[in-house]
Amino acid sequence: MNILILGGGGREHALAWAVKQNPKTDRLIVAPGNAGIALLAETADLDVLDGAAVVAFCAEQAVDFVIIGPEAPLAAGVADATRAAGILTFGPSAAAARLEASKAFTKEICDACNAPTAGYARFTDAAAARAYVLEKGAPLVIKADGLAAGKGVIMGMTEAEALAGIDEIFGGAFGAAGAEVVIEEFMTGEEASFFILSDGVSALPIGTAQDHKRVGDGDTGPNTGGMGAYSPAPVLTGAIEAQAMDEIVLPTIAEMARRGTPYQGVLYAGLMIENGRSRLVEYNCRFGDPECQVLMMRLGAQALDLLLACAEGRLADARVNWAEDHALTVVMAAQGYPGSYQKGSVIKGLDKLPEDSRHMVFHAGTAAREGAVVATGGRVLNVTARAESLTAAQESAYAMVDAIDWPGGFCRRDIGWRAL
Numbered sequence: 001m002n003i004l005i006l007g008g009g010g011r012e013h014a015l016a017w018a019v020k021q022n023p024k025t026d027r028l029i030v031a032p033g034n035a036g037i038a039l040l041a042e043t044a045d046l047d048v049l050d051g052a053a054v055v056a057f058c059a060e061q062a063v064d065f066v067i068i069g070p071e072a073p074l075a076a077g078v079a080d081a082t083r084a085a086g087i088l089t090f091g092p093s094a095a096a097a098r099l100e101a102s103k104a105f106t107k108e109i110c111d112a113c114n115a116p117t118a119g120y121a122r123f124t125d126a127a128a129a130r131a132y133v134l135e136k137g138a139p140l141v142i143k144a145d146g147l148a149a150g151k152g153v154i155m156g157m158t159e160a161e162a163l164a165g166i167d168e169i170f171g172g173a174f175g176a177a178g179a180e181v182v183i184e185e186f187m188t189g190e191e192a193s194f195f196i197l198s199d200g201v202s203a204l205p206i207g208t209a210q211d212h213k214r215v216g217d218g219d220t221g222p223n224t225g226g227m228g229a230y231s232p233a234p235v236l237t238g239a240i241e242a243q244a245m246d247e248i249v250l251p252t253i254a255e256m257a258r259r260g261t262p263y264q265g266v267l268y269a270g271l272m273i274e275n276g277r278s279r280l281v282e283y284n285c286r287f288g289d290p291e292c293q294v295l296m297m298r299l300g301a302q303a304l305d306l307l308l309a310c311a312e313g314r315l316a317d318a319r320v321n322w323a324e325d326h327a328l329t330v331v332m333a334a335q336g337y338p339g340s341y342q343k344g345s346v347i348k349g350l351d352k353l354p355e356d357s358r359h360m361v362f363h364a365g366t367a368a369r370e371g372a373v374v375a376t377g378g379r380v381l382n383v384t385a386r387a388e389s390l391t392a393a394q395e396s397a398y399a400m401v402d403a404i405d406w407p408g409g410f411c412r413r414d415i416g417w418r419a420l
């Protein structure tokens with residue numbers, strides 16, 4: 001079949017890498033793609049936020065299956081447009097993607113199905129929000145309701161920080177995403193990510209992972225989009241996974257179906273684990289980036305069969321074949337990230353690295369320029385390895401990192417530390 005993947009980051013490179021290995025794949029097109037993706041798939045220039053343009057492209061190129069990577073096209077209704085045109089699609093409708101696009105909506109769903117999550121209140125007015133902070137006292141978490149590229153969450157560890165967060169959001173720092181503010185109880189515990197496919201009715205867990213959000217070793221410094229990940233996450237034990245399915249995921253899927261907006265795609269549940277139980281921190285309506293890279297490393301070619309079963313409503317009969325393996329990815333970023341950074345520095349040594357079912361450098365922000373690979377983003381490479389143990393996967397990934405000649409880049413040296 002002919003497959004189109006929308007997106008151009010490390011997540012989409014990993015999806016393309018796994019899909020490409022499956023013999024069902026004839027043509028593979030990624031839009032817009034990047035320099036790494038271009039080595040294994042066709043790339044195309046396409047406005048991925050424009051549903052009509054995506055539908056027209058699918059007709060022109062005889063695309064049989066569309067996989068939507070990032071949240072922005074999902075929130076913009078691209079899956080609605082392709083499904084309405086009769087194109088098999090992996091990714092939720094705009095109505096279902098509200099589980100990521102509106103934090104207040106997610107809280108409403110949790111209330112409706114009794115899913116454990118942080119206590120909260122929602123506000124459209126700064127004075128009422130400020131009064132609530134003064135009444136409750138710190139610590140509190142202040143969130144812009146809408147999509148804010150991962151930046152709309154402010155930790156109010158003191159009352160002053162919480163109040164400043166309210167002023168920042170209502171002051172317009174996140175535009176329309178900040179028209180409403182959700183204030184949450186500050187949860188303690190250990191965070192992990194849980195990935196579940198849902199076809200609207202049935203659900204299939206496809207793996208766990210842990211991300212490293214802070215830029216510096218030992219979880220220090222400012223927050224980023226994620227500096228590395230590994231799978232599985234040992235903190236998400238079988239018992240906690242079962243509790244999360246029973247109390248959070250399955251009730252959410254049932255509630256979305258009951259409302260006439262069934263959830264079809266991957267549901268990424270960010271969980272906070274404490275005293276042997278999980279609570280929901282947030283949902284995302286897509287694979288995590290860089291968590292997808294470690295999941296795809298472990299799933300390999302079967303990932304396409306699972307995504308197809310999800311899109312075709314056949315998850316009740318689908319199974320995941322797990323190996324007893326571990327995958328780990330180290331994000332290499334441009335010096336300065338997550339602050340301002342330079343673009344265009346040259347990356348050398350990539351062609352000498354192994355590329356097989358245990359070693360892969362996924363490209364997140366690269367372009368090909370005059371025969372060289374150059375950095376074009378903040379997060380640039382995802383150096384990924386798979387092995388029998390997490391320690392071995394970590395050693396293998398850092399050996400690859402050390403063979404990359406890129407003075408303009410840096411990475412954390414401790415990815416995996418929580419599990420090791």
Ligand code: AMP
Nearest residue numbers: 118141150153184185186187270281282
């Ligand atoms: P979010 O964008 O909702 O994922 O929030 C970003 C990060 O903020 C999460 O990954 C958590 O580390 C943290 N966070 C969000 N909500 C809470 C909460 N209620 N309590 C503690 N930490 C939180």
Ligand code: GLY
Nearest residue numbers: 225226288289290
């Ligand atoms: N790595 C976090 C995310 O994809 O949201």
